[in-house]
Amino acid sequence: MEMKEKRKPELLCPAKDLEVLKTAVDFGADAVYIGGEAYGLRARARNFSPEDMAEGIRYAHKKGARVHVTANILAHNSDLEGAAAYFRELEELQPDAVLVADPGMFLLARENCPDIDIHISTQANNTNYGTFNFWARQGAKRVVCARELSIEEIRQIREKVPESLEVEAFVHGAMCISYSGRCLLSNYFTGRDANHGECTHPCRWKYAVAEESRPGEYLPVEENERGTFIFNSRDLCMIDHIPELVGAGIDSLKIEGRMKTALYVATVARTYRKAIDDYFESEEKYRANMPWYLDEIKKCTYRRFTTGFYFGKPSEESMVYDNNTYVSDAVWLGIAEQVFNGDLSSFDRDAQAEAGGCIVRITQRNKFCVGDEIEIMKPDGRDVKTRVLSMMNGEGDAVESAPHPLETIYVQLSQEAQPGDILRTAAASRKV
Secondary structure (H helix, E strand, O other), X not given: OOHHHOOOOEEEEEOOOHHHHHHHHXXXXXXXXXXXXXXXXXXXXXXXXXXXXXXXXXXXXXXOOEEEEEOOOOOOHHHHHHHHHHHHHHHHHOOOEEEEOXXXXXXXXXXXXXXXXXXXXXHHOOOOHHHHHHHHHHOOOEEEOOOOOOHHHHHHHHHHOOOOOEEEEEEEEEOOOOHHHOOOHHHHHHOOOHHHOOOOOHHHOOOOEEOOOOOOOEXXXXXXXXXXXXOOEOEEEOHHHHHHHHHOOOOEEEEOOOOOOHHHHHHHHHHHHHHHHHHHHOHHHHHHOHHHHHHHHOOOOEOOEEOOOOOOOOOHHHHEOOOOEEEOOOEEEEEOOEEEOOEHHHOEOOXXXXXXXXXXXXXXXXXXXXXXXXXXXXXXXXXXXXXXXXXXXXXXXXXXXOOOOOOEEEEEEOOOOOOOOEEEEOOOOEEO
């Protein structure tokens, strides 16, 4: 098949709140998936109030992007009446799609928000073309592949389902040890139901085994200096396999991470956006830029990477990571919320900035100091090195550092920034 006949896939990114939604759109997402205040599988995320959801939908649509709302819990009787009312609220807000897993929730969505496309979540365990065709006949617009499918299985599904049915697949982010994320460990250990959005991630806890005749003796299964993490999966990363994903006929490439920061989402969105665009320009350009993609993607927080099930059943060695450390090559300092010309030494933000620099207002996320060299991360792929010339707090007092998270800070930079740019700096590994 010639490149011109291949469909360019949607880049679908997560957002835990309005700030991250706007960042995802600004940094290249074609669509963003979000959760409301109930009925999604990330109950511990900040999630969207109806007001924020309405604003996010307006912002995305103005920029030509789409918004999908998750309602993919496995519902109990007590959920259904409220879910029906929730779908009626969504009908008023008009996101582009609602994501469900439960057949009862599907019926409620079809009845109560008939003008919104319905997508079938990976939680529904969609592993064969028969299942995809079933949901197509019910009126679903899209089905999300189970994470256990290979590239070849997805290609076969694409060939055997209607052209109008869209196929979505995860390509980056955290993996779950349980079948398509349907976990029982959280409920067993803590009483919090992962299938109701309350997962406590017990797969990332430290474990040992005990032999019944030796009570109290705990034997590590495989030990390093930090402990044993027998359920802890590596993170999925398919940035270097865009041709195979496109060749399989996948319509939407999905990034996992509705608990992630704006820096994470911006970095992943920008990197996959460039990789997809480069590939559709020419495969040679895509291959030539591979070192940049791989270097950039490591500036996110991540565990060691795997390709999951895409190229056959993975070995234990290729999937299980032997510690619980997130690695990151960058630290998020803040988003340029507003940009001024001026000189902070006089606290006159209307004065002319020196040497093409500027002053940005940020809500500070991590500590940095006057004199630091940091980066301005731009949506177009550029990373502009700049120096922090001076800073002042929200009261107008000069400060030498920004040690308090979520404090309003005005930062004078030696280079120009634009609203929506991200400020970041280098960092080392951290334990979570």
